[in-house]
Amino acid sequence: MEETARRGRRLSVDAYVAGVLSGDRAALARAITLIESRHPEDRLLAERVLERLLPHTGRSHRIGISGVPGVGKSTFVDALGIRLVEQGHRLAVLAVDPTSVRTGGSILGDKTRMARLASHPNAYIRPSPSGGALGGVARTTRETILLCEAAGFDLVFVETVGVGQSEVEVAGMVDLFLVLTLPGGGDELQGIKKGILELADIIAVNKADGDNLPRAREAARQLRAALRLLEPADALWHTPVLLVSALTGAGLDGLWQEVCRHRAVMQGASAFAARRRRQQVRWFHRLLDERLERLLEDCPAVAELLPRLEREVEAGTVTPTAAVERIVAAFLAAVRASEPEAAGDPDLHVRQQP
Template identity: 60%
Template structure:
């Protein structure tokens, strides 16, 4: 049987640079493929377009389910495209096979951006592990940058370790909060607040506006207790309404101010460089994990030693050393 032809990397790269949406979709599908020959072609593609990447501003947005991420991103993105930007929205959702995720389950929730010629909405693949999802999202981000999108919004579902993964791939990290009743601070996860560059209390419209302002005051007080992640930036706390399109211009103004401040201090470029090295190390780790899964002999040996470790007949350190030896480490 004749094997299907491998993708023409040069043609894909040219189509991506030209902003051809059909080619962009094919390039991303190639990146998401788990076939070894496709992965090799994808690496060649990423190397080819590398000079055309890095010019977009990368914004991460998180928040618990129900906080209004999709509505806010849809309206914010529409505002940005109306101002002349090209916006790509990507999702990092490690639980997509169970929850559907806001973009994965219902892309129509972003009704404006889904039909906007200057926007592109793309869910992350269901790779089964957060690391795999995050890696593909990072590479998709680079392809979108090469295609001319100057704002990349990366959304996380707001559970588990996905926030940290997204914070590690963006320039500014925005956390959306609810104006919920009761003690606002009980809902704060300290680690998420420490990751936040900007906090926005959403759904601050109508009767909820007063509660939103009260919640924002409590978040500001909480931030005073925490040491800022950077000496040149203190996270602002805003009230917004994605539904009513209120406060979003001010929110984007804070995003732009963060970029200006960190660029002036040198932290913007420093963070980008650190992210590149971090991504490389993660991908090396991923290749080792793939070897564990794809090599039948190693896979069988790993299963055997896992059973022995669980039974208490083999020390974990001994088992790890034996598997490492099989990997040539």
């Protein structure tokens, strides 16, 4: 029954492609749902859709936005986004939500936190559960960016939970990585890891208004001092530290000028396209690792051997290195044993793709 319903919800490749290219929001939402699916048939269909849409992608400015919980990311995105869509931009916001480890639930409240932006015809907000992916970044965020570009959005914001390794994940898929921090200096500065400072293309101290303004200025001063001790990630660009207030709008226009200046500098030195090419290669290796891991997980011989080897490694009777070699040997033996069957059925490999 469930499989029949799933088939009924699927569109044809042509229907997905035509709907996305026309900018139809319902079609875009259905295409994103398709690529988020873990069902094998949905994955195959999603790959065909993405392949058809690929020539229509790559034209947006991709911006990652991160920061500690409570820094006001959603309020910031709402305030900056309204300015941009009213200037004629089309903005897609991919808000990656934390997924509960215990229940698998997802806190999809971004549309309520971005009320003005959510109701604007030039904006599209897509909350996406992280699905347990490293750093809280959704497994399919990269592909969702491509779909939004094909649908005609010239700006794509990726707002993430800002904990763990999520900043690294986001920085690896965007053109500019913006880190939001809070006023206060001292304790707040200690909470910003060195690695995050090295990743940031722009740092903005949010909530720089009212009584917070002196503390925000002090935080900015300390951040600039810290940045001077670090080797710039790119010799072409030195990370600016700015004061902004999502509440009053102060500093938002200046921040966007810096975003545009960053793109102009990078494009002028051919570094913009080079960054994207490097990201594509890294993503290829990431997908390859995940694919190989799934092949191992789906192999019955490995599934049978794995629990025993885990117990032996835990007991110290087998080294991790030796256990890995035995897993690989079992997998290769299973592959060789299946080769005659596959040779007699040329479509077998295609049907088995996830």
